[in-house]
Every structure is written in C-alpha cells, then in structure tokens.
Amino acid sequence: MSHSEVQNLLLLGGILFALGLIGFLSRRSLILMFLSLETMLSGVSLNLIVFSKFHQNYQGQILAIMVLTISACEAAIALAMVVSLYRRKPTLDVQAWDDLSETILPKSTEGDYQGLEHEENYPKLSPAGLDPLDRPVPSSMQASLDQDQKTSPIVSEAK
Amino acid sequence: MNPLPIDPKNLPLVSGDPFQGNLAQILLLVILLGAVAYLLLQHGLIKSKMMAWAGAGLFAFAALMAFTSIPMQLDSIVRMCFSILAVAGGVAFVTNREPVHAALGFATAVLSSCGVMFMQSAYFIAAATMIVYAGATIIVFLFVLMFAQKAQLQWYDVQLTSPVIAAAVSTSLLLAIAWSVSESGEILPVKLDLTRPYSLAAPGPSPGLTMPPVPEASMTQEQLDAFVPGKTSGLGRSMFTDYLLAIELAGTVLLVATIGAMVLAQKPERDLS
Numbered sequence: 001m002s003h004s005e006v007q008n009l010l011l012l013g014g015i016l017f018a019l020g021l022i023g024f025l026s027r028r029s030l031i032l033m034f035l036s037l038e039t040m041l042s043g044v045s046l047n048l049i050v051f052s053k054f055h056q057n058y059q060g061q062i063l064a065i066m067v068l069t070i071s072a073c074e075a076a077i078a079l080a081m082v083v084s085l086y087r088r089k090p091t092l093d094v095q096a097w098d099d100l101s102e103t104i105l106p107k108s109t110e111g112d113y114q115g116l117e118h119e120e121n122y123p124k125l126s127p128a129g130l131d132p133l134d135r136p137v138p139s140s141m142q143a144s145l146d147q148d149q150k151t152s153p154i155v156s157e158a159k
Numbered sequence: 160m161n162p163l164p165i166d167p168k169n170l171p172l173v174s175g176d177p178f179q180g181n182l183a184q185i186l187l188l189v190i191l192l193g194a195v196a197y198l199l200l201q202h203g204l205i206k207s208k209m210m211a212w213a214g215a216g217l218f219a220f221a222a223l224m225a226f227t228s229i230p231m232q233l234d235s236i237v238r239m240c241f242s243i244l245a246v247a248g249g250v251a252f253v254t255n256r257e258p259v260h261a262a263l264g265f266a267t268a269v270l271s272s273c274g275v276m277f278m279q280s281a282y283f284i285a286a287a288t289m290i291v292y293a294g295a296t297i298i299v300f301l302f303v304l305m306f307a308q309k310a311q312l313q314w315y316d317v318q319l320t321s322p323v324i325a326a327a328v329s330t331s332l333l334l335a336i337a338w339s340v341s342e343s344g345e346i347l348p349v350k351l352d353l354t355r356p357y358s359l360a361a362p363g364p365s366p367g368l369t370m371p372p373v374p375e376a377s378m379t380q381e382q383l384d385a386f387v388p389g390k391t392s393g394l395g396r397s398m399f400t401d402y403l404l405a406i407e408l409a410g411t412v413l414l415v416a417t418i419g420a421m422v423l424a425q426k427p428e429r430d431l432s
Binding site: 005007008009010011012014015016017018019020021022023025026027028029031032034035036038039042043045046049050052053058061062064065066068069070071072073074075076077079080081082083084086087090091092093094095 | 235238239242245246249250252253258261262265268269272275276279280281283284287288291292295296299300303304306307308313315316318319320321322324325326328329330332333336337340341393394397398401402405406409412413415416417419420421422423424425426427
C-alpha cells in the first residue's frame with residue numbers, strides 16, 4: 001500500500017466529512033440533517049479502515065465497527081425523536097423548534113447571576129384578565145343584594 | 160506477558176515512498192471546490208442545470224488529469240471510480256432540494272465508500288455498512304420521510320440556514336485536512352499490534368503453544384504482505400479476544416438505544432386528570 005494511495009483515500013474521507021458538515025450546517029429538514037451526520041461518520045470510518053490497512057492490524061477496523069454501532073444507535077434514537085416531534089408540530093423544519101432556546105429572554109450577563117445569588121428574584125408574570133378599575137363590570141352582571149332574591153342563589157343560601 | 164517471541168522495539172518496518180509535497184495545487188483545488196460548493200448550495204441542482212453541467216465537466220477534466228498522472232493499474236482505476244462515485248453522490252446529497260433525491264444521493268455515496276472499504280480488505284465492515292446504512296437506515300429514513308412529506312416541496316427544503324458559513328467552515332476544514340494529508344513526510348507502518356497479543360495466538364485447545372508465523376526483518380516484501388489483515392476470521396478473533404469488553408459494551412449500547420427508541424416513539428398517554 002503506497003503512500004499516495006493512503007493520501008488519496010484520506011482525502012476522500014475528508015471530502016465526505018466536509019460534505020456532511022456542509023449538509024448539517026445548511027439543511028433545515030431534520031431527516032436530512034441526520035443523514036448528513038451519517039455521511040460524516042462514513043467518512044470517519046473510511047479513514048479508520050485506511051489506517052487499519054496501512055498499519056496492518058485490526059485496531060482501525062474494530063474502531064470502525066464501534067462507529068457503525070454508535071451510528072446505528074443514533075439513527076434509531078433520531079428517528080424516534082423525529083416521529084415524536086412530528087406529532088407535536090407537523091413539520092420537519094428544524095427552526096420550528098427554535099423557541100426551545102429561550103429567545104424571548106434577554107441574554108444573561110454576569111451581573112444577573114450575581115444578583116440571583118443574593119436576593120430572591122421572582123419572575124414577572126404578564127397580567128392576565130381585565131383590570132376592574134380600567135374597565136368596570138357592566139351593571140347587568142354585577143352581583144348586588146337588592147335584586148330579586150329568587151334569582152340569586154348566593155343570597156338564598158345565605159338566607 | 161508477551162506471548163510472542165519477538166521484540167516490540169525491533170519491528171520490521173517497510174518504508175514506502177514518502178509523500179510528495181504537492182501542497183499548493185491541492186490547497187488551490189480545495190479553495191476552488193469550496194467556491195463551487197457555495198454556488199451549488201446557493202442555487203441548487205434543480206435551478207442551475209448549466210452550473211451542474213459545468214461542474215460535471217470540471218470534474219471529468221480533473222478525473223482525466225488524475226487518470227493520466229496516476230500509473231494505470233486495475234485496482235487503482237476501480238478505486239478511483241468508487242471515489243468519484245462517492246464524491247458525486249455526496250455532492251448530489253448536499254445540493255438536491257428534493258429530500259428523496261438527496262437520500263438517494265446519500266445511498267450512492269455510502270455504497271461507493273463501501274466499495275472503497277471492500278478494496279481495503281475490510282470485507283466485514285463493508286458488508287455491515289451496506290446492511291446498516293443502505294439497508295436499514297435509508298429504508299427507515301425514507302419511510303419517515305414519506306410519512307412526514309407533503310406533496311409539494313416545502314419551503315424549509317428550499318431555504319438553507321446559512322450557506323455562506325457552512326461553505327466557509329467546511330472549506331477551511333477540508334483545507335486543514337488536505338494540508339495535513341499532503342504534507343511531505345513518512346508514516347512508519349507498525350506491522351503488528353503487540354499490545355493486543357491474544358488474537359495472534361493460534362486457535363486450538365492449547366492457545367499459545369503453537370505460534371503463528373510472525374514478521375521478521377529478514378522477510379521479503381511478499382512474505383510481509385501476507386500479514387496484511389485481510390481475513391474476516393482474524394477480525395472476528397480479534398473482536399472476541401482482545402476487544403471483548405468493548406464489543407459487549409457496544410451490544411449494551413445497542414440494547415439501550417433500542418429501548419430508548421421504543422419509549423420515545425410511543426404515543427403519549429392521554430392525560431386523565
């Protein structure tokens with residue numbers, strides 16, 4: 001096995017890895033991103049096999065079998081995750097899950113963490129419902145004691 | 160304990176021709192390929208048939224140059240054909256907008272790299288990769304793809320996340336790989352793995368008593384080539400003697416992944432409260 005052959009095959013593994021990296025960074029479909037990962041792993045195991053042939057022992061091939069096992073596990077878990085994600089939002093777009101990364105909150109700085117250590121810092125809840133001072137309840141819906149007592153169950157119970 | 164009667168420091172080394180330092184050409188080629196990759200990524204194979212043909216012409220030209228510069232032997236020709244098929248399948252995988260076509264490009268790339276692995280006398284791994292990737296992974300991925308695929312092309316298939324960053328990052332990565340690979344120098348091939356000696360002992364009722372022939376410095380190149388690991392039986396013996404713990408761990412990981420996949424893919428139970 002000549003050096004130029006080793007060189008060519010290592011370049012082939014590198015090219016496969018780079019193509020997979022391009023695919024993983026640029027594609028948006030979840031399934032194609034995982035296929036890009038598999039392409040990268042294929043390039044890596046090709047690399048290992050070339051070195052195994054070059055050094056004439058079985059270490060590289062054993063490591064390639066390990067890579068194969070892990071990639072099979074990864075494919076199984078990834079497909080299960082894609083299926084269960086698809087049940088929640090019927091799309092394969094990876095950017096549909098961008099809100100998992102808390103884009104609403106401002107970026108935390110070091111001072112925020114220091115403040116958290118000393119004083120209790122409760123989250124501010126957004127106001128829910130209507131403010132009765134701003135919008136008074138219409139008089140037809142107001143409960144009062146001087147209405148007809150038969151139509152008011154609260155008053156009849158109190159009586 | 161070393162059951163082999165040879166000194167690890169006195170291994171016979173076969174020195175091949177050192178690497179030729181054609182660094183600048185390879186680096187220029189890589190940068191050119193990066194630019195082509197960016198253009199293909201940006202416009203896709205569907206929208207730009209002209210550019211695809213131009214790329215194929217460039218590729219054929221480069222292949223012709225390589226064929227004329229490399230000494231012609233049958234195995235090198237077959238290896239180069241497999242390599243070209245693998246790279247073309249990878250390019251088709253990355254640039255095709257249609258997901259099923261992209262998956263078929265991936266299958267082409269993986270099958271061709273299996274051919275290369277077969278020529279590197281890794282028969283078992285080539286067969287296992289064919290079964291696992293092209294058999295199981297592609298089929299199941301296509302199944303999920305058709306389960307989730309709408310009738311027409313979705314906008315998330317057409318639009319890319321950040322093609323400039325992707326092309327730049329992987330071009331620089333490939334640049335580094337090409338640089339380190341094409342650096343002139345020599346790797347000393349280690350003939351035998353003496354740290355894992357059990358697989359080298361002869362099989363039988365009394366292992367260790369009958370030694371297989373070991374390479375020595377006085378052997379000729381043909382005799383030394385007989386020690387190239389080309390037998391699947393040798394790989395199996397090495398797997399189940401030297402690397403037994405690792406293989407068992409891999410089996411455990413597979414089991415855990417199976418259970419995890421089954422749990423993850425279950426339908427969530429309806430909340431009764």
